Amino acid sequence: MTRISLIAAALGASLLAAPAFAEQPTPLIAQGCAGCHGQSGEGQGAVARIAGYDRDAFLAIWQEFRDNSRPATIMNRIAPGYTDEEVQILADYFASIQ
Amino acid sequence: MTILTRRSFGALIGASAATLAAPSLLRANTTGRLVIIGGGFGGASAARFARITYPEVEVTLIEPYPTFITCPYGNLILGGKRELPQITHSYDGLRARGVTVLQDRAADIDPVAKSVRLASGADVGYDKLIVSPGIGLRWGAIEGYDEAAAQIFPHAWMGGDGSQITLLRQQLEALPEGGVVGLAIPGNPFRCPPGPYERISMIAHYLKQANPTAKILAFDAKEGFSKQGLFQDTWAELYGDMIEWVPGNQDGKIVRVDVENKLFISEFGEEHRVDVGNVIAPQFAAAIARDTGLADESGWVPVNSRTFEANAAADIHVIGDANIAAPLPKSGYIANSTSKTAVAAALAEMTGQPAPSDPVYFNTCYSHGGADYGFSVVGVFRPTDEGFAETPDSGGISPRGPLSELAENRRLEASYADAWYDSITRDMFS
Ligand SMILES: Cc1cc2nc3c(=O)[nH]c(=O)nc-3n(C[C@H](O)[C@H](O)[C@H](O)COP(=O)(O)OP(=O)(O)OC[C@H]3O[C@@H](n4cnc5c(N)ncnc54)[C@H](O)[C@@H]3O)c2cc1C
Numbered sequence: 001m002t003r004i005s006l007i008a009a010a011l012g013a014s015l016l017a018a019p020a021f022a023e024q025p026t027p028l029i030a031q032g033c034a035g036c037h038g039q040s041g042e043g044q045g046a047v048a049r050i051a052g053y054d055r056d057a058f059l060a061i062w063q064e065f066r067d068n069s070r071p072a073t074i075m076n077r078i079a080p081g082y083t084d085e086e087v088q089i090l091a092d093y094f095a096s097i098q
Numbered sequence: 099m100t101i102l103t104r105r106s107f108g109a110l111i112g113a114s115a116a117t118l119a120a121p122s123l124l125r126a127n128t129t130g131r132l133v134i135i136g137g138g139f140g141g142a143s144a145a146r147f148a149r150i151t152y153p154e155v156e157v158t159l160i161e162p163y164p165t166f167i168t169c170p171y172g173n174l175i176l177g178g179k180r181e182l183p184q185i186t187h188s189y190d191g192l193r194a195r196g197v198t199v200l201q202d203r204a205a206d207i208d209p210v211a212k213s214v215r216l217a218s219g220a221d222v223g224y225d226k227l228i229v230s231p232g233i234g235l236r237w238g239a240i241e242g243y244d245e246a247a248a249q250i251f252p253h254a255w256m257g258g259d260g261s262q263i264t265l266l267r268q269q270l271e272a273l274p275e276g277g278v279v280g281l282a283i284p285g286n287p288f289r290c291p292p293g294p295y296e297r298i299s300m301i302a303h304y305l306k307q308a309n310p311t312a313k314i315l316a317f318d319a320k321e322g323f324s325k326q327g328l329f330q331d332t333w334a335e336l337y338g339d340m341i342e343w344v345p346g347n348q349d350g351k352i353v354r355v356d357v358e359n360k361l362f363i364s365e366f367g368e369e370h371r372v373d374v375g376n377v378i379a380p381q382f383a384a385a386i387a388r389d390t391g392l393a394d395e396s397g398w399v400p401v402n403s404r405t406f407e408a409n410a411a412a413d414i415h416v417i418g419d420a421n422i423a424a425p426l427p428k429s430g431y432i433a434n435s436t437s438k439t440a441v442a443a444a445l446a447e448m449t450g451q452p453a454p455s456d457p458v459y460f461n462t463c464y465s466h467g468g469a470d471y472g473f474s475v476v477g478v479f480r481p482t483d484e485g486f487a488e489t490p491d492s493g494g495i496s497p498r499g500p501l502s503e504l505a506e507n508r509r510l511e512a513s514y515a516d517a518w519y520d521s522i523t524r525d526m527f528s
């Protein structure tokens with residue numbers, strides 16, 4: 001799972017002859033977040049920045065979205081759509097970017 | 099996929115095959131040529147994603163219009179909340195990323211020679227082809243509704259050069275006091291399931307201020323629609339009795355229009371006179387996907403649910419509204435989300451890597467019901483062996499309830515919708 005979801009990233013990396021040009025490759029699974037939180041989770045308008053989000057805090061808040069124990073307009077409908085493994089990848093990825 | 103189907107695909111469009119140059123050698127692990135037809139939600143997203151993720155791959159984008167005008171937020175022009183330049187996007191950002199943008203129309207595809215014939219006559223060779231040309235309108239499916247009729251009863255369902263949405267806006271501004279705005283809404287499947295109902299809301303939002311005794315008659319070929327409860331709550335809360343929605347089982351299906359006399363004629367022969375008519379005509383995949391034999395008899399293109407490769411031809415991946423991918427909606431967000439999987443699958447193959455095997459396809463459609471009044475539908479989808487499926491116990495619509503309790507939620511969703519628009523258009527064009 002992890003390996004396959006990261007194929008885009010790995011392949012991107014192996015092709016990078018000129019790394020200065022490339023932005024950090026994003027795991028495919030995190031691409032779905034870019035439509036609201038910005039391409040690298042940098043935030044957009046009223047939607048929060050999630051780049052650099054602490055990993056444990058991310059996992060905790062995801063659980064709160066999942067079980068509807070945190071006020072939300074939309075993340076409570078998004079969060080249950082991802083498996084535990086996928087949430088780990090998301091947490092690692094967003095924690096890793098500045 | 100059998101050789102036979104690839105051959106029959108070739109035969110259908112074969113005329114140009116012989117005249118084309120031999121296929122280029124595949125330059126595995128070094129570089130290759132990704133060609134993209136259509137610079138909209140699917141195509142622009144694919145081009146940008148490919149340049150960022152696979153910088154050694156040459157990317158060529160073929161698009162006839164010099165700029166892209168989004169359908170999303172077009173309804174806000176009708177509502178008086180946006181102007182055309184705010185939903186018009188330049189391809190300069192993609193050019194700056196190294197995408198070769200050809201302002202031309204793809205006229206034919208040769209899947210054997212692996213080449214796209216442009217309307218200008220030139221051929222563009224590819225190793226992998228992404229096709230995201232959007233929809234075409236079935237002219238004549240509603241009797242009397244053709245391209246000339248669309249200059250009187252606009253559809254405003256494709257961005258194009260912006261003239262359709264501009265015409266509809268001008269007609270609304272010129273509506274006589276207490277006049278009637280008619281909409282004809284098609285059966286499924288069609289582009290943007292909540293779009294007609296957001297449009298009704300935005301027209302009502304404008305008329306409530308500019309022409310409060312006007313009426314909106316929405317004739318629908320269907321008995322139900324996306325986010326129906328939320329829309330109908332909104333209409334009752336914000337617009338009183340301005341809006342009447344006529345479902346298919348109450349003779350809502352419009353089968354003929356008479357533009358000279360400004361009439362909508364229903365299935366059972368009822369004539370409705372309208373001052374402004376918006377005909378959202380029945381649809382199929384854009385011509386380039388049908389004329390080349392990629393589409394099946396439904397008019398849409400069947401694809402592999404993990405790679406978006408067309409069933410009818412190898413190395414051609416069809417994304418966006420043109421494909422058949424139910425229950426994925428025909429939305430901009432789905433075109434954007436699936437474009438990335440399609441590119442990753444197409445280019446992985448080119449370099450001998452396995453394609454991503456557990457992709458997730460993501461959708462959110464926000465709708466504006468009025469000022470500071472937004473709501474949404476979410477879907478998280480995955481491929482299955484048969485096609486596509488929604489992930490259980492996820493997604494769904496915004497909560498329903500009295501506005502007194504939900505005003506803050508609606509206000510927040512309207513502001514998040516604006517953020518979505520800015521974020522996704524940056525993910526396409528920046
Ligand atoms: C009123 C309205 C509101 C909407 N609101 C939303 C919303 O809020 N959220 C959402 O997610 N979706 C929304 N949509 C849906 C969204 O617009 C479509 O789903 C999306 O545009 C599909 O992307 P696409 O790439 O398939 O097609 P398009 O975005 O239409 O792009 C296709 C491009 O291909 C070009 N093209 C066509 N034929 C050729 C050819 N032969 N050669 C070269 N280029 C060609 C066209 O010029 C066009 O630029 C809305 C639609 C409408 C009508």
